[in-house]
Amino acid sequence: ANSIVLACGGIGGIFKNSTNYESLQGDALSICLHHHVELENIDYIQIHPTTLYSTKKGRRFLLSESLRGEGARLLNIHGKRFVNELLPRDLLTDKINEQMRIDHSDHVFLDLTPIGETALRTHFPHICSRCQEEGYDVFHEPIPVVPAQHYFMGGIKIDLSGKTSMKDLYACGETSCSNVHGRNRLASNSLLESLVFAKKAAEDIMFSQFEPKALLPFTMKKIYQDTSKLMQDYQDELWSEIERWKLIHERNNIEA
Ligand SMILES: Cc1cc2nc3c(=O)[nH]c(=O)nc-3n(C[C@H](O)[C@H](O)[C@H](O)COP(=O)(O)OP(=O)(O)OC[C@H]3O[C@@H](n4cnc5c(N)ncnc54)[C@H](O)[C@@H]3O)c2cc1C
CATH class of the missing domain: 3.90.700.10 (Succinate dehydrogenase/fumarate reductase flavoprotein, catalytic domain)
Known part of the structure; x- marks a missing residue:
């Protein structure tokens, strides 16, 4: 595709207790990690108290x-x-x-x-x-x-047009980090990240001057043959990245 938009929702599926559906496992984040697309504040995870x-x-x-x-x-x-x-x-x-x-x-x-x-x-x-x-x-x-885990404020780093750090790759909604919510989202405003940034990304794609790309033959990659292993690998990688961000923020807080 000339442009791709990642809109895979939150990460509640990797928690024991979450208000999210189990299928929301942060796959888009793991894919970004593999391809060196920048993530931001991925330890900013909101837990609902009750x-x-x-x-x-x-x-x-x-x-x-x-x-x-x-x-x-x-x-x-x-x-x-x-x-x-x-x-x-x-x-x-x-x-x-x-x-x-x-x-x-x-x-x-x-x-x-x-x-x-x-x-x-x-x-x-x-x-x-x-x-x-x-x-x-x-x-x-x-x-x-x-x-229980409820909302994910961090995510794939985007700019005001929903662009990620990789050319022609966009993200919107809970999987992205636009920084509008800071560290602790207030209630009832998450649709901002979904609706506003989806529209911004769509506009940016519509008005970009892109060269049509030659179609590549699709071959089933080996990694997709064992999907449960792939899901587990994604989760393990995501958890270690969340821990890494947590340490960075803790260190910065101590220094500040
Ligand atoms: C119980 C509850 C109450 C909430 N109440 C409010 C509220 O009152 N106000 C408010 O603003 N927000 C609220 N939220 C938050 C809001 O619902 C979400 O932030 C919002 O729906 C996220 O939208 P999204 O499009 O980013 O992701 P989603 O709507 O979660 O959609 C992501 C989609 O991607 C799919 N997907 C994921 N991984 C893959 C994959 N690997 N391959 C293919 N598809 C994939 C998923 O199946 C899903 O269909 C609430 C959330 C919950 C759980």
């Missing part, structure tokens, strides 16, 4: 912060409140993880009863019915919750 605890396979169900805004309380496994529920996502996640470590537990509880049954039924009908399906009576008992 998702419904489950041991089932598949993605975790998100329990919106509006619940905490309306009065839901976080309790440890002994039923004691341990934190200010209105802290920002990252700080609250740290506190919950710390509490789970102290209690040797894999979850804490969210008590929705202070919101009251009428408000719960009218403002959060979907949350009520989903919890009910999972066997919880939100009107009378706290529900188990756990932090």
